[in-house]
Amino acid sequence: MASLLDRVDSPQDLKGIPPGDLPALCAEIRSLILGTVLQTGGHLATNLGSVELITALHYVYDAPRDHLVFDVGHQVYAHKILTGRKSRIATLRQEGGLSGFSNREESPYDLFTTGHAGTALSTALGLACGEKVRGGTARTVAVIGDAGIGAGMAFEALNMAGEVKRDLLVVLNDNRMSIAPSNGAMVGYFTRLRTNPSYRKAKHDVAEAVERIFGGKAREAAEHWYHTLRYAVVPGHLFEELGFHYFGPVDGHDVQTLVRELRDLRDVGGPRLLHVVTEKGHGYEPARQDPVKFHGVKPSPKKPAPAPDVKVPPAAAPQVSWTRASQNEDGFEVHRRVPGGTSFLLSVLPAGTTTMEDAGLLPARTYGYTVHAWNEVGSGASAETWGTTAGTFTPAVVKGTLAASAAAGKDRVKIDGTLEGAGALSPVVEGMTIRLGGEAAPFFTLTVPAASNSWRAKAGRLTWKSAAGTKPKVKLDLDPARGTFRLSVASADFAAAPAAALECWIACGLDAGRSLETWQESKPGSGKFRFPAKGM
The missing domain is CATH 3.40.50.970 (Thiamin diphosphate (ThDP)-binding fold, Pyr/PP domains)
Structure with a gap:
């Protein structure tokens, strides 16, 4: 794509x-x-x-x-x-x-x-x-x-x-x-009020009403109060x-x-x-x-040296390997292998069900995946396919291929392949995003960095209200020593929740002291959570 x-x-x-x-x-x-x-x-x-x-x-x-x-x-x-x-x-x-x-x-x-x-x-x-x-x-x-x-x-x-x-x-x-x-939350409040046409009209209408009832002096006083208050906080x-x-x-x-x-x-x-x-x-x-140093950059030679701070693995380092194939009844689990890359075991199934179709999460024989890879230079092109056939693609900033296959009537989509950074500027694949779900309503998104050898993280617990009125409980358990985490989802009427209610955003922290500590709902009431940039 x-x-x-x-x-x-x-x-x-x-x-x-x-x-x-x-x-x-x-x-x-x-x-x-x-x-x-x-x-x-x-x-x-x-x-x-x-x-x-x-x-x-x-x-x-x-x-x-x-x-x-x-x-x-x-x-x-x-x-x-x-x-x-x-x-x-x-x-x-x-x-x-x-x-x-x-x-x-x-x-x-x-x-x-x-x-x-x-x-x-x-x-x-x-x-x-x-x-x-x-x-x-x-x-x-x-x-x-x-x-x-x-x-x-x-x-x-x-x-x-x-x-x-x-x-x-x-x-x-x-x-x-x-x-x-800025001086506090009032700045954003006044900004939204003053740029909103309805507010500007309301301010004008109120001022005219004050002038009609109490005279021009009252209008002048109201205007003076407004500007004095604004100058105090903006x-x-x-x-x-x-x-x-x-x-x-x-x-x-x-x-x-x-x-x-x-x-x-x-x-x-x-x-x-x-x-x-x-x-x-x-x-x-x-x-x-160092924005001063990088304000103006000199041209690179025909065979450019690695950019500063780019992690260059040794020649014998293995390629990053991504594999997904398993079923986990209470959530999904991600394992990280060193050396040899990363293995993904993904599934979101309520207890008592054995396939996505049984749980009502996916229409029969329709599975999809989206894979988006990136390295230290930037994002690569993503590729998407729906149905039961295998597909391959090569992202723009990494080299290698990924293949996906789905089996009708089963709960898994298997993604296998190898990736490595393309070019001397960024030989390290930093991570990948995988989305699984039905064509009409993809239900799961996972983002995991791949290049780090150590994670710092804290366990977190979330709850949100789905569109169906249910409140699935979400628990995140992390094991930094093993480099693994598990997100468990549970609810008494979980099977009744629509597929969209199961969509989650996860990001694993890299090195340099960044960690998984805070969650933020990407849009109020959406049931989608992510880590804000300052928490990474």
């Missing part, structure tokens, strides 16, 4: 991707950027940190009709990938290839040729004023970093934009967290004084939240500033630890 990025050659293609798939798409974009820049050289850390923001901007706005202006141009690699230049990304910064910055001669999506800091706001303000003069409806967005916004030209543009009140969105890409930090006072409506801070790596915020802000009108907090080098540990 083709990767998500294979389906995207333009912003119009991007809009056809379901919102729930955007995080996976961003991971593929980040993987492409990383693999490319480590070979060609270029600005790595900043581009890794801006993937979700640029993806969300193109998902919400209609470029090139809408104006997207990027300051400096250090962060535009994802922009190039999403605007028809993906096939040429390997020519980045090469003679006759793609520019490392925005370039008008290269694409209609690059409105201005960039390279200097602090120019985006003046450019965007000019576009917004011109759009007003010609009676157009195109929207204008300027993306600027927390360093560039301190330039004199940028400050002059902020000052003028607040005065002329044109329709302009400034996105502050804060990747150093140099702006004052950062961004400087921008408010300059005439901008300030929103944020927003997590710059939560692409779905960014899409929601940008959609709300799109129709607000007037000068507004969205404060987005990102991390330089996001998704690549060496760049996260």
Whole structure:
């Protein structure tokens, strides 16, 4: 099955991707950027940190009709990938290839040729004023970093934009967290209220009602109280004084939240500033630890040396082996073999049943699997098949094959094969995701890293309410010494629970002190739990 990025050659293609798939798409974009820049050289850390923001901007706005202006141009690699230049990304910064910055001669999506800091706001303000003069409806967005916004030209543009009140969105890409930090949960509360059109209308209606009943002085007092309270708990006072409506801070790596915020802000009108907090080098540990070193990366030789901190196994190290074949009546069990890889024993069956069909979890003779492999560079393409026939595939960033087979009337899907990292940049397969279930309602997802030789983990206990009203009890028992864990699911009326209620997200911690300690429901009421990033 083709990767998500294979389906995207333009912003119009991007809009056809379901919102729930955007995080996976961003991971593929980040993987492409990383693999490319480590070979060609270029600005790595900043581009890794801006993937979700640029993806969300193109998902919400209609470029090139809408104006997207990027300051400096250090962060535009994802922009190039999403605007028809993906096939040429390997020519980045090469003679006759793609520019490392925005370039008008290269694409209609690059409105201005960039390279200097602090120019985006003046450019965007000019576009917004011109759009007003010609009676157009195109929207204008300027993306600027927390360093560039301190330039004199940028400050002059902020000052003028607040005065002329044109329709302009400034996105502050804060990747150093140099702006004052937020002050508690009220920040997110006010952000959601102020960007929500229904709130803005309600605020206006209440103010008018107060004025009709008590007079203009009461309205002025209410407005003064609102702004005083907001200034007490929300950062961004400087921008408010300059005439901008300030929103944020927003997590710059939560692409779905960014899409929601940008959609709300799109129709607000007037000068507004969205404060987005990102991390330089996001998704690549060496760049996260030393963003200055990885700000600009030199080209690699034709036979590149391993990237810093990439674990290179000895020549005699065995390939990672993945096998699934067994039945376990009270949950599933995962065994880890060293050396020789990992063996999976997966099953979720209520007591007293012997097959998935008996339990009502899968339709007869219909089984499915999805396997998604990754290494330290990024994610590989996944492959999916349904039915009882065997299938094979080769992920993009690893080499080797996996084969799956399903037997009609039985409770197992067997997945066998070998995988190893592809290329000198990442010879280690870090892990794999396996999903098993029926075609209509896959019920189980498991994610397990494979390359670590030791796990740190704690046992956890969960309960959730299924769509059928049942409350299955979930217990996670872990044995770090053996490298095993078991997730048990039990309920008095478990068999009555729909297949979707059995879907779980599990992630096993890697080395370097990360562990399984906290669970988080991915969506309230969904019955799906995952570990937040900070718990890994």
